[in-house]
Amino acid sequence: xxxxxxxxxxxxxxxxxxxxxxxxxxxxxxxxxxxxxxxxxxxxxxxxxxxxxxxxxxxxxxxxxxxxxxxxxxxxxxxxxxxxxxxxxxxxxxxxxxxxxxxxxxxxxxxxxxxxxxxxxxxxxxxxxxxxxxxxxxxxxxxxxxxxxxxxxxxxxxxxxxxxxxxxxxxxxxxxxxxxxxxxxxxxxxxxxxxxxxxxxxxxxxxxxxxxxxxxxxxxxxxxxxxxxxxxxxxxxxxxxxxxxxxxxxxxxxxxxxxxxxxxxxxxxxxxxxxxxxxxxxxxxxxxxxxxxxxxxxxxxxxxxxxxxxxxxxxxxxxxxxxxxxxxxxxxxxxxxxxxxxxxxxxxxxxxxxxxxx
Amino acid sequence: xxxxxxxxxxxxxxxxxxxxxxxxxxxxxxxxxxxxxxxxxxxxxxxxxxxxxxxxxxxxxxxxxxxxxxxxxxxxxxxxxxxxxxxxxxxxxxxxxxxxxxxxxxxxxxxxxxxxxxxxxxxxxxxxxxxxxxxxxxxxxxxxxxxxxxxxxxxxxxxxxxxxxxxxxxxxxxxxxxxxxxxxxxxxxxxxxxxxxxxxxxxxxxxxxxxxxxxxxxxxxxxxxxxxxxxxxxxxxxxxxxxxxxxxxxxxxxxxxxxxxxxxxxxxxxxxxxxxxxxxxxxxxxxxx
Ligand SMILES: [Zn+2]
Numbered sequence: 001x002x003x004x005x006x007x008x009x010x011x012x013x014x015x016x017x018x019x020x021x022x023x024x025x026x027x028x029x030x031x032x033x034x035x036x037x038x039x040x041x042x043x044x045x046x047x048x049x050x051x052x053x054x055x056x057x058x059x060x061x062x063x064x065x066x067x068x069x070x071x072x073x074x075x076x077x078x079x080x081x082x083x084x085x086x087x088x089x090x091x092x093x094x095x096x097x098x099x100x101x102x103x104x105x106x107x108x109x110x111x112x113x114x115x116x117x118x119x120x121x122x123x124x125x126x127x128x129x130x131x132x133x134x135x136x137x138x139x140x141x142x143x144x145x146x147x148x149x150x151x152x153x154x155x156x157x158x159x160x161x162x163x164x165x166x167x168x169x170x171x172x173x174x175x176x177x178x179x180x181x182x183x184x185x186x187x188x189x190x191x192x193x194x195x196x197x198x199x200x201x202x203x204x205x206x207x208x209x210x211x212x213x214x215x216x217x218x219x220x221x222x223x224x225x226x227x228x229x230x231x232x233x234x235x236x237x238x239x240x241x242x243x244x245x246x247x248x249x250x251x252x253x254x255x256x257x258x259x260x261x262x263x264x265x266x267x268x269x270x271x272x273x274x275x276x277x278x279x280x281x282x283x284x285x286x287x288x289x290x291x292x293x294x295x296x297x298x299x300x301x302x303x304x305x306x307x308x309x310x311x312x313x314x315x316x317x318x319x320x321x322x323x324x325x326x327x328x329x330x331x332x333x334x335x336x337x338x339x340x341x342x343x344x345x346x347x348x349x350x351x352x353x354x355x356x357x358x
Numbered sequence: 359x360x361x362x363x364x365x366x367x368x369x370x371x372x373x374x375x376x377x378x379x380x381x382x383x384x385x386x387x388x389x390x391x392x393x394x395x396x397x398x399x400x401x402x403x404x405x406x407x408x409x410x411x412x413x414x415x416x417x418x419x420x421x422x423x424x425x426x427x428x429x430x431x432x433x434x435x436x437x438x439x440x441x442x443x444x445x446x447x448x449x450x451x452x453x454x455x456x457x458x459x460x461x462x463x464x465x466x467x468x469x470x471x472x473x474x475x476x477x478x479x480x481x482x483x484x485x486x487x488x489x490x491x492x493x494x495x496x497x498x499x500x501x502x503x504x505x506x507x508x509x510x511x512x513x514x515x516x517x518x519x520x521x522x523x524x525x526x527x528x529x530x531x532x533x534x535x536x537x538x539x540x541x542x543x544x545x546x547x548x549x550x551x552x553x554x555x556x557x558x559x560x561x562x563x564x565x566x567x568x569x570x571x572x573x574x575x576x577x578x579x580x581x582x583x584x585x586x587x588x589x590x591x592x593x594x595x596x597x598x599x600x601x602x603x604x605x606x607x608x609x610x611x612x613x614x615x616x617x618x619x620x621x622x623x624x625x626x627x628x629x630x631x632x633x634x635x636x637x638x639x640x641x642x643x644x645x646x647x
Binding site for chain 1: 378382384407408409410411412413414416417418419421441442443446447448449450451452455478479480497508509510535536537539541542543558559560561562580582606607608621622623624638
């Protein structure tokens, strides 16, 4: 007779062997190198670092290679690795005022000190397949692109700050909670929300942000400033009482300026949404800023429109793609036992129903 | 950094090296989890928040159970892992292998000789005894979740012992279907205080939760909750006087061992759709053969 599948162990081994062959693909072709990934697929690397919450281009490239380009799988690999790393402490807050920008644009001022810097962007490209790339062997770019603006660029929101037209965001000396070390408890303060948003799934945030623009929690945003560039990271060694630079990271920062007509709590003024993401990721940074602004309705005394993007519990609980993918996909695991008990129940209820019909 | 350097350039399985701590988690994390476990034992049925870590298996695939197991394991422990009652289902195999590699402990299929049993969806047929720990993998720890989706609300309901909504739901079931239409993850009340989700075990298993000699721990990784039923704890399945709780199983006997009292899996044996039944608990069935 048929006996329920035995030998799960062997089956798993075979499946994994097959997978690793598939991952490698045709062996007549060279195996893709990590450097190629980090140099030529750097936007993928950015996303994996941001949502993996680990800034390491080499490891992110490895994860992308190992996951055959499935970015959520790659993010998962990085997260699982990250969680095992010992913690020496927390770095000082990065100073994005001192960013060396490769890109800096403002949608609110035509010109401003430091100017608009387009930088490497897909904006304004015509989305036409470039068939030249099929045959591309070597790069023909003759001119080296130089970053000439190493001076410090003043911040757009500062101009509004000076005129008291935008809500001031005060520095708090409070040590922010660490989402990766403490369970999420609600209500969350803004620093915790931002932590959660910056590692949230890009697609989820994009959808949430988009919904605010279409009227579900509308917040009238302008991109006050979007900048991409390099900042230094400092770490304080308390035993020695000194601060040292431990490295530099590339980040994308977006500050939106949002219309606000005032409430019982706050006078009419502009308000802001904030997005900060590892690597180059404008879509995510802008989305994050819109959602951050939507989530501030309570602090600002705005009306709750019951929009999904205003709902802290909804946004924070469902934005993590590693949690989401695990749980959604877990329904492919065996559920024989539960299904069996449902079978028995439905049979019983049907039997009773048939009896009472007669 | 150092760690990654070492990992990156060796071809062997990184878990087999001393790259990771005993049972994978670092000691500090285990301490944090043990504190949550102790709190859970002190307040039976109460869901204790804990800072769940990313594990090398996906959320929803047993990460809560795995973290609790990792925090309870000692080198002298003997571990049994089951899924759907069976030792050889793929996910059980995968979790058992994980601990064989990372903790180098003994494993067994024998319910009786295991000191720790991690389970998904079943309680073994063989009665557990003092000193054993049964660790459940939990997908949704909140019994009130499908009545009230908000965690902020359900925590208040627990605090105020406000369980009316649950009783209304069960009552509506009876008026609509003539039965309580919950077949698994059937809600229980622990020590006359907290309403608790026993994880998706069939309600057939519910009576075994009561007064069990073993310590029962529940881990929900994605939802970041741990809860417990200490040994010899009073557990009742929610019901009404005129509609008492009844455990349920297929009215058949096991076609391998002939048991008429164990929980059975229904299997389809040919293209005509003929059915047969076998014990869901493979170790129990094996021993009776
Ligand atoms: Zn049997």
